[in-house]
Amino acid sequence: MSAKMMKSLAFYGPKNLKVEQRAIPVIQDDELLVRITYAGVCGTDNRIYQGTKKISTPRIIGHEFVGEVVGVGRDVKEFALGNRVTVYPMIPCGSCYACRGGRKNICVNRTTIGYEIDGGFSQYVKIPAIAIESGNVIIIPPGLDDKIAAASEPIAAAYHGIERSQLKEGDTVIIVGAGPIGLFHTQLARLKKPAQILVIEPQEEKRELAVLCGATHTIDPQTADPIEQVLNLTNGEGADVVIIDVGIPKVIETSLDYVKKGGTFLIFAGCPHGSKITIDPNVIHYKEINFTGSSASTPEIHHEVLELLASGELDVSELISEIVPLEDWQRAFEMKNNFLGIKVLIDPWR
Structure with a gap:
């Protein structure tokens, strides 16, 4: 392969992804070039592939990634060659009503790397000036493994979800689904010191991981009535907080009964476009x-999560299921589509 070419995974439409050679991006004076180390496969990537989330084509997808800065525009002063970085992918406009109200994570005019801008399922990615100016490029703390840092973006989104739920010490929280976000x-819920963390999940392996992550109880919805178990574990009251981490409308409908009077019911997982409950x-x-x-998060939360990972307060090393080469993308997506494994990373250099 030519030194000026790179391998990339390009999306051309539903069920149409291709590994191909592309020219390594040429950066402008206000941009960065990052050599990708690892990129995480997300449920949203799979929704794009399946056609239930629409984006423009062709596009290099992948919005969870880490890498090394190998090109610095002459006007960029905040970063240097060799910096290990991750990039919070959603770039706010800064001027819409949501941004002005301090909720830039739901910016009306947001632009996202991996959706509107070429992303991380590639050997190199160009980071545009607006991402640098918005503080979306974050230096990885010393000593934090790149594989762990590659999982930090969805953890930041999960962190925002915990904050939105207003979970507090002594509460009972129910987490529905023990995929990567549920885990x-x-x-993250454990850090709030709740009285109980109940995880509802049909797969035994994931229930075992939930206990490892801090669940006080797990419930298999296929072998027992979940609502009966929830009421037994909460003195007939229900939970203070219920977080939905499964993008299945029927699950949302049946989970509403888990929450107590005055409690919070939070939908975190995205559902296929046009879903109804x-x-x-x-x-x-x-x-x-x-x-x-x-929905989503912010660069500030992403930075905080990196610090939690670096300090050891969060340990997600057991949740990295597999690392696959770019050419093996289909297996990674099928695992996601069939709820197999936890967090799969792509190494574009394998």
Whole structure:
């Protein structure tokens, strides 16, 4: 392969991804070039592949990545060659009503690396000036393994979800689904010192990981009535907080009964475009349930998560399931599609 070419995984439409050679991006004076070390495969990447999330094509996808700075525009002063960095992928406009209100994670005009801008399923990625100016490029703390740092972006999103839930010490929290986000939520919830962390998950291996991450109880919804178990474990009250980490509308509908009066019901997982749920509005009305959602995060939270990982307060090393070469992308996506494994990383240099 020519020194000026790179391997990339390009999205051309639903079920149409191709590993191909592309020219290594040429950076401008206000941009960075990053040599990708690892890129995480996300549920949203799989939704793009399956066609349930729409983006423009062609596009190099992948929004969870780490790498080394190998090119620095002459006007960029904050970074130097050799810096290990990760990039918070969602870039806010800074001027819409959401940004002005301090909620740039739900920016109306946001641009995302891996969606609107070429992303990390490649050997190199160009970081645009707006990402640098917005503080989205973050230096990885010394001593933090690149593989762990590659998982930091979804952990930052999970962290924001915990904050949105207003979970506090002494609460009971139920986490529905023990995929990567559910397990991240379990670890992060533990830091709030709740009385109980209940994880509902049908796969035994994932329930075992949930206990490793801090769950006090796990429930297999296939072998017992979850609502009966929840009520038994909460003195008939239900949970203070319920977090939905499974993007299945039916699961959302059936999980509403887990929350107690005055509790919070938070939808974290994205569902296929056009999904609908049917719920009894009286449940929300009479129980005064805080029914809310959580989307994305911020560079500031991403930075905080990196520090938690570097300090050892969070340990996700057991959650890295596999590292695959770029050419093996299909197996990684099928694992995600079939809820197998936890966190799969792509190494574009293998």
